[in-house]
Amino acid sequence: MNKFLPIICFGLILFTSCTTLRSTKDNQYIYLQKEGRENKKWKLVWEDDFNGAAIDSSKWSKIPSGGSDWNKHMSSNSDCYDQSGGKLYLRGIKNPDTLKDPRPYLTGGVYTKGKFAFQYGKIEIYAKLECAQGAWPAIWMLAEKDKYGKYPKNGEIDIMEHLNMDNIIYQTTHSYYTLDLKEKTNPPHSGTAKLNIAEYNKFGLEWYPDKLIFTLNEKETFRYPRKPDVDSSQWPYDQPFYVMIDQQLGGAWVGKINPDQLPVQMIIDWVKVYQ
Numbered sequence: 001m002n003k004f005l006p007i008i009c010f011g012l013i014l015f016t017s018c019t020t021l022r023s024t025k026d027n028q029y030i031y032l033q034k035e036g037r038e039n040k041k042w043k044l045v046w047e048d049d050f051n052g053a054a055i056d057s058s059k060w061s062k063i064p065s066g067g068s069d070w071n072k073h074m075s076s077n078s079d080c081y082d083q084s085g086g087k088l089y090l091r092g093i094k095n096p097d098t099l100k101d102p103r104p105y106l107t108g109g110v111y112t113k114g115k116f117a118f119q120y121g122k123i124e125i126y127a128k129l130e131c132a133q134g135a136w137p138a139i140w141m142l143a144e145k146d147k148y149g150k151y152p153k154n155g156e157i158d159i160m161e162h163l164n165m166d167n168i169i170y171q172t173t174h175s176y177y178t179l180d181l182k183e184k185t186n187p188p189h190s191g192t193a194k195l196n197i198a199e200y201n202k203f204g205l206e207w208y209p210d211k212l213i214f215t216l217n218e219k220e221t222f223r224y225p226r227k228p229d230v231d232s233s234q235w236p237y238d239q240p241f242y243v244m245i246d247q248q249l250g251g252a253w254v255g256k257i258n259p260d261q262l263p264v265q266m267i268i269d270w271v272k273v274y275q
Contacts, residue, residue: 010185014152033120033275042122049072049270050088053197055081059116065099069251070138070222073107080108090247091265105257109246117144121275124161124204125268126247129197131165132264134257136248139203141241148236152179155236157212160203163254168192171214171222177234186230191222200269212237217272243271
């Protein structure tokens with residue numbers, strides 16, 4: 001036996017123990033953080049700086065339309081998207097062709113579903129939000145694998161939601177515990193944070209096995225802890241989630257759309273995920 005082999009093996013073991021592991025060969029896009037890794041220095045595992053000429057289809061898909069307030073205007077129309085100058089532009093617009101698509105408004109959004117998901121770590125998105133009546137830009141995450149069943153049993157993590165011309169953002173968790181059991185104060189499931197809407201801001205989340213820490217410009221703004229003495233549905237955040245970024249329009253929460261203030265857009269400079 002080569003006398004150096006034990007040293008080499010030890011080095012390999014030490015190296016792998018400090019890195020982030022993918023889940024399986026069948027799910028190479030899912031990043032699972034090893035237990036105890038949260039106590040070490042963050043390591044960049046995934047990013048997009050939008051420097052290409054087009055949206056990277058290996059990382060993102062355009063969000064399809066649906067029947068909810070948030071996605072009823074989602075569209076693949078190219079007028080809702082632009083990637084140039086190292087930035088991604090997601091737009092809410094008046095529909096230029098209602099004969100082809102009868103909806104009065106169209107919106108752009110992207111997600112990493114089926115292409116990138118992670119469990120535990122830190123995500124930061126550097127972006128600028130434009131304002132308009134009825135504008136509802138959001139950065140959020142949903143479960144990749146539906147571990148506990150259909151929505152809302154797998155939870156929802158809203159890193160940032162902005163309404164109209166507000167100078168605050170909302171940072172929220174939703175789950176069976178908060179929506180069906182109505183447990184919104186034990187612990188509080190939502191917070192707000194003030195921002196300068198005219199500037200780029202860094203929207204973030206630090207996700208641990210026992211807590212979610214929401215940040216704005218690298219400062220903690222809201223914390224959602226895991227509680228051991230409540231219904232287990234309070235913490236569905238022990239599974240991989242994918243990332244969603246979208247410029248929504250209208251709905252019961254944000255209110256009516258003012259078409260004279262369109263188009264409106266969210267401008268994303270970069271997205272980074274660490275574990």
